[in-house]
Amino acid sequence: MDELDRAIVNVLQGGFPICDEPYREVAEQLGIAEAELIARLGRMLEEKSLTRFGPMFQVERMGGAFVLAALAVPEADYERVAEQVNALPEVAHNYRREHALNMWFVLATETPAGIAAAIDSIERTTGLKVYAFPKLKEYFVEMKLAA
Amino acid sequence: MTDIPTLDADDRRLIVATQGGLPLTPRPYHALAEQLGLAAEDVKVRLRRMLESGVIRRIGAVPNHYALGYTANGMSVWDVPDARIDALGEQVGRLPFVTHCYHRPRALPLWPYNLFAMVHGKSRGEVEAQIEQIAALLGDDCRARDVLYSSRILKKTGLRIGG
Numbered sequence: 001m002d003e004l005d006r007a008i009v010n011v012l013q014g015g016f017p018i019c020d021e022p023y024r025e026v027a028e029q030l031g032i033a034e035a036e037l038i039a040r041l042g043r044m045l046e047e048k049s050l051t052r053f054g055p056m057f058q059v060e061r062m063g064g065a066f067v068l069a070a071l072a073v074p075e076a077d078y079e080r081v082a083e084q085v086n087a088l089p090e091v092a093h094n095y096r097r098e099h100a101l102n103m104w105f106v107l108a109t110e111t112p113a114g115i116a117a118a119i120d121s122i123e124r125t126t127g128l129k130v131y132a133f134p135k136l137k138e139y140f141v142e143m144k145l146a147a
Numbered sequence: 148m149t150d151i152p153t154l155d156a157d158d159r160r161l162i163v164a165t166q167g168g169l170p171l172t173p174r175p176y177h178a179l180a181e182q183l184g185l186a187a188e189d190v191k192v193r194l195r196r197m198l199e200s201g202v203i204r205r206i207g208a209v210p211n212h213y214a215l216g217y218t219a220n221g222m223s224v225w226d227v228p229d230a231r232i233d234a235l236g237e238q239v240g241r242l243p244f245v246t247h248c249y250h251r252p253r254a255l256p257l258w259p260y261n262l263f264a265m266v267h268g269k270s271r272g273e274v275e276a277q278i279e280q281i282a283a284l285l286g287d288d289c290r291a292r293d294v295l296y297s298s299r300i301l302k303k304t305g306l307r308i309g310g
């Protein structure tokens with residue numbers, strides 16, 4: 001990522017406009033051509049410097065549920081279990097972390113009942129106990145980092 | 148924002164059409180409108196309404212924080228008294244380097260922690276210094292602590308709902 005890529009990411013972590021030509025509006029703000037902004041966004045998505053570009057949905061505001069969960073996976077089974085967990089569409093993201101609980105993932109489902117079903121499915125396919133950590137209270141969420 | 152906003156069938160089609168991302172064309176909302184058989188104005192109105200009601204948190208880019216150099220991401224976890232957790236959680240959440248802060252249940256005996264604070268830094272040293280700031284803030288209310296570093300992204304797709 002070069003300086004201009006970073007400037008684009010910083011601007012686009014704020015709100016992308018809802019208007020007829022939003023890329024043109026953002027490009028003008030950055031002092032670049034609309035086509036260049038679109039091309040760079042495409043490249044950053046392609047090379048995965050950006051994981052997403054678009055609306056960020058809050059599943060709870062849609063009547064759904066969002067739960068952090070973890071597994072203690074034996075090292076020898078790690079790749080197999082990662083594949084099994086990732087195969088579920090309800091798994092929104094999944095990270096390896098260094099702890100006895102070494103696989104941490106987020107389940108996002110359209111209904112609260114979907115969480116229990118997804119946990120049940122993971123326990124059956126992996127043979128491991130799922131530790132669920134539903135949020136009891138949110139104090140702060142703002143995933144913005146200076147690029 | 149306690150009532151769940153009502154979403155109709157077209158809202159849901161719009162969610163399904165955009166959950167993979169916005170079209171990278173000069174008029175992305177027109178492109179969506181054409182794809183869904185809606186008026187462009189209708190698409191924009193629906194998106195604005197979902198932003199206002201919190202169904203959409205924001206429209207924008209989600210950087211891969213590894214690509215930005217934030218290679219150290221520590222999930223710091225703390226055991227604090229339940230009676231004090233709301234006051235402490237609010238204070239920890241206000242620290243500039245904390246990106247997420249939640250009260251979550253313990254899972255005893257394996258997991259005694261009830262306060263989760265995600266910290267991002269460009270080195271493990273930076274993250275450790277930030278975590279010491281949290282420890283200082285918690286003081287004697289911290290009964291046990293740990294930090295879990297992420298060593299690999301196994302999946303990151305975000306929300307996917309069915310059509």
